[in-house]
Amino acid sequence: MTEDGLFVAWRAMLVRDLTLAMRRRADVLTSLFFFIIVVSLFPLGVSPEMAVLRGIAPGVIWVAALLATMLSLGRMFSDDHQDGSLEQMLLLPQPLSLLVLGKVLAHWLVSGLPLVLLSPLLGMQLGLGADAIGLLMLTLLLGTPVLSLIGAIGAGLTLGVRGGGVLVSLLVLPLYIPVLIFGTGAVDASLGGMDYEGHLSLLGAFLVMALLTTPLATAAALRISVE
């Protein structure tokens, strides 16, 4: 098989999933509004004091992003599983992990990237300054793809399992902890006037590692679930 063939298959998967997502805009918007609502609850629940909110802002936005990603994980494979197209994908000559990568990228473009783009608004609501907001966006940009990549393993494992939606959060949230720590850590460090480049490098390293390893695990999970 030529490299072109692989790329074509990958791109076809990406375009297909994006088209499907665009047909179901309501699903995408639901998890976005979920993200906004969760963040807006914190001033009501904790305190409207800007000084307090600024301290917890990176953590709140990051945790809301984890939860919002979690909500949309169920959609990643379930429709394809129900209509049988997933089984067809397993039979394709192209490596399944490559197709998975296309699906995950589509998932991130639809449910991760909007979170990154919305975060400045929420950052302002919580009293973050311009520098901190820029950094927050950068950490989300590096971190949310990792969330989609790791989440895909959980989505693959719980495919067609009863109560899969709650189960997937149980499986995946503990694995999200390093991303959460370094994502919020970078913003916290810059707010405290400390160096944050180490955090960003580590987030980048997580992204590279996740890109290289998780598609293989997801492909294995899909084979286990579908066979």
Added chain:
Amino acid sequence: MSDFFSMGGHGFYIWASYGMTALFMIVEVLVVVLSNRAVRQRLTRMVRAEARTSHRQKD
């Protein structure tokens, strides 16, 4: 004797730790023994029932 149980004022913490550990380890063994027995009985009933029906079919 009561000196031993009071553990220099820290008896509560020590006995709560050792007690919970003992409780969990004993309960785990009991759960495993009881569920092993239940599974064996259930499977034995199933296998006997199957053996009986196949016997009858032969006659």
Added chain:
Amino acid sequence: MGFKNSIAWYYFSSPKNFYALAGKLIPWFWVLAIGLIGVGLYMSFFVAPTDYKQGESYRIIFIHVPAAWMSMFIYLVMAAYAIIGLAWKVRMADMMASALAPTGAMFTFLALWTGAFWGKPTWGTYWVWDARLTSELILLFLYIGFISLQSAIDDPRRAAKASGLLAIVGVINLPIIYFSVKWWNTLHQGASVSPTMAPKMASIMLTTMLIMAIGFWMYTIAVVLMRARRIVLERERQTGWVRELLLGEGK
């Protein structure tokens, strides 16, 4: 020697032979477990001297540290069995992985519980967001994920494979999680706690901890083998040898 060993492994990877061997071994592991834990308990209360700084409450570490060791060790063994089960399609390895999980989760919970009760008299609170305690808590979450995934899937073969893959993903992530939490902890200048002891006492304390740990280990083997025997019966119930075994029983 390697050849003979590999024959033995092959032999006992058959559920039938495993069932028979485990049945013979279990009593011996119980004897070892009860003996070692008994000696360990005696040493931790009557041989180990009172700590000059912490008083009597430090005696909790004789169960806390072994429980914490076991919680991590069992996860590693579980993941190793999961790898063997997935890579070489050894069913017995899958069954061992599922038999290990509940005991591992129990030791993780006990490590947290005893840590809390050791922490209260030592640093004044039941819980601190210390790197070790936090990692232990996350380890408990990983065990719970493994057990819930396994019980959520009805088909036992798929359940074993899926949870096996999850265990492998977990074990790869475990060091990353641990170092992240450690870094996070130093960054926030949070409490970092470790059992401190006077150098003279260290050797007797270490011996006691080791005896307890080996005792817990023997206990784990005994309980896990018992649980694995049940799993073997359930999964192999369609095979001839299980039928014969069960039919021969009540006569």
